[in-house]
Amino acid sequence: MSTQVYRPQESVYGLLPKEEENTPKPPRYVSKFRPAVVQEEKLPKRPMRTMGPAKVEGPAPEKFLKKHSKEPKLPDKAQSAKEGRINPLKKPPVPTHTEVPPMGLQTKRDFTKTCTFVSAKPQLTNVDSNKGHKEVLEKSGLVPKYIKKTDFGKVPPYLQQRNAEKQKAQEEYDSYVKEQREKQAMKQLSEEERRDILEGLKKNWDRNHHEYQGLSLVIDTSSKRARKERLETTLKQLEKDIETFERFKIIYIADN
Template identity: 30%
Template sequence: MMESGESVYALIPPAVETKQRPPIYRSLQPGEVDPSQFEMGCGTVKKAATFGPPRGTLKPSTNTYLRKHSKEPALPDPGPLSQTKAKLKPDLPKDRPIMGLVSAKNFVTANAIENILASPKKLKDAPPLATQKKDYGKVPGYLTKVKDQVKREKEHIEHLTQKMMHDGASDGIRHMSEEERQELIVGLKQKWQRINEAYQKMSFTLDTGTKKAKKEQYEAELAQIEKDIETLSRRVVLVAEEPTTRMESLRLR
């Protein structure tokens, strides 16, 4: 019974308690006193007792409102209106042209004939033609000097080459034959091609030290082969014989 909230005591209704109201507030001051008699009463307003100017003095006037362009400076006096503008075009002729005149002249044909029969104008300072110059058809002097200089350089180089060959014959230096030179050039080109193919097959990413070293080795070998081919491309190539070859050649003599 207690769990369901029912009880035998609930059959008797409880007594209703009524609250007692407090007594009415009554002021201790008499109600017939005039508030204006007090110094801080609200019935009188002293001068300057409030902040700002007194009431009613800042009321806007209906005749002094802000108008358009009233704060802009006044424009200068334009002056008299008798100023005239500058004429851009001349005035029309006063004489009226004669109307109805027709000409039978063919202006196109007349202009063409006039230009055909006209003599050409002569220029004051016209440059002379190439055929009228004094050195026309002659070899320039600077080309002759250049050819002589090149010829002397070739003769000097050939003289030095022959002298080196003559002096180097006793020192184990000989002149390389054309067949041997061409054979070496072909062999170097084939070697350059093999190294270049291996160089092209390398990966773009050089993430290890071995790949970097291999790449640098290929580049050095290609540069050296190109330098050797350029050296063998000359007409005269001198070769120093090895000591064993020189001894064999002396024994054969």
């Protein structure tokens, strides 16, 4: 992509001499602490102001540095042991067997409540690997500690209560079912009643069959067709009932 440089057109005014413009310089920076520094420089010089004391008193020849002189010194063992034994609150020594004990003294100390320290028994552990892995024997389940309880092998009280409630609910349900069965009990037909019903069904079948035989051979109207279908349905139902009463000797009839 070519870039086109803008060049201004030449003019006769560009031939005229131009006067040089002198830009004024900014004022020189002067610190605000300059007067104080000048005043401080006019003061007389103070010795040992920056380089320390001009003369240092040297050590005396008889006070030369000795070996281990700057190491901290520990107190004397005998003195420290003696001071450590001095205790103003220390009890008097135990009397000897030759001394006569003072009579009439009473103590407030109760010897029945003195603490007796029993040595703790070692905790039994079970090591089950050659690398030393161990576990507490009491919590491992290998110790038969539950069989030693007084109620071991007995049904817990809450389970006994639950079983009693369950048994009571079952008995109430059984009594309710028995009562409903007694209310809805079916009546058993006797042999005479069964025979009477069977004879009545057969008579009805004979009557309907005789009526069916009296139908005309030509059924050309809807009324004749309806009568024929009604008689056929009645005969089929009667035949089914007769077969049932002849087949079963014991028959139950519901009250409702």
